[in-house]
């Protein structure tokens with residue numbers, strides 16, 4: 573019902589549990605592409621598990637501890653952005669995202685994350701927004717750079733992986749840097 577235009581063809585809307593069938597169709601188109609990079613519990617495989625993912629985010633939203641929004645391109649749900657963590661007492665949150673392959677390369681996620689960060693920093697007083705990603709996930713790292721985030725550091729060999737253990741890069745943007753991007757000094761990794 574409520575939508576925010578991202579481009580002439582794309583909109584950001586709340587992704588609520590009643591959208592589970594649409595969400596599952598999006599995951600079916602995205603599954604192979606996103607599975608190496610997002611938590612296994614997110615990549616639902618049937619309607620009950622798709623509804624459960626969206627219900628988990630709805631519960632977080634109700635507790636003011638997270639949220640999820642979908643991106644619709646020409647009326648089709650193609651991906652979205654979410655706060656996987658949202659700690660209002662600490663002023664720290666973590667944002668994540670996914671897209672099906674056909675929707676990549678249009679700046680949709682960069683725009684969508686911008687909208688939710690404007691809200692988190694501008695209206696909710698978040699001080700620090702984090703982006704955590706597999707160090708091999710080049711497209712995700714490019715999004716963090718595009719958003720003006722800095723590379724805080726790398727958590728080495730956090731998870732077992734198919735070939736070797738996986739390093740997780742932690743990137744962040746602080747409230748002042750988000751409000752005044754021109755004053756941000758890029759980290760060496762972002763240059």
Ligand SMILES: CC(C)(COP(=O)(O)OP(=O)(O)OC[C@H]1O[C@@H](n2cnc3c(N)ncnc32)[C@H](O)[C@@H]1OP(=O)(O)O)[C@@H](O)C(=O)NCCC(=O)NCCS
Pocket residue numbers: 605606609610668669670671672675676677678679680681682683704705706709711712714715718
């Ligand atoms: C990570 C992911 C969402 C990035 O998608 P993406 O389309 O590359 O990211 P954006 O929406 O920011 O789009 C950037 C692309 O659009 C292009 N673009 C076009 N107009 C643009 C605009 N106005 N602003 C920014 N980028 C724009 C950019 O040049 C870039 O294209 P390129 O990579 O071919 O150079 C996607 O690859 C994905 O879903 N991967 C699997 C799941 C995943 O990794 N999730 C994140 C876990 S941390």
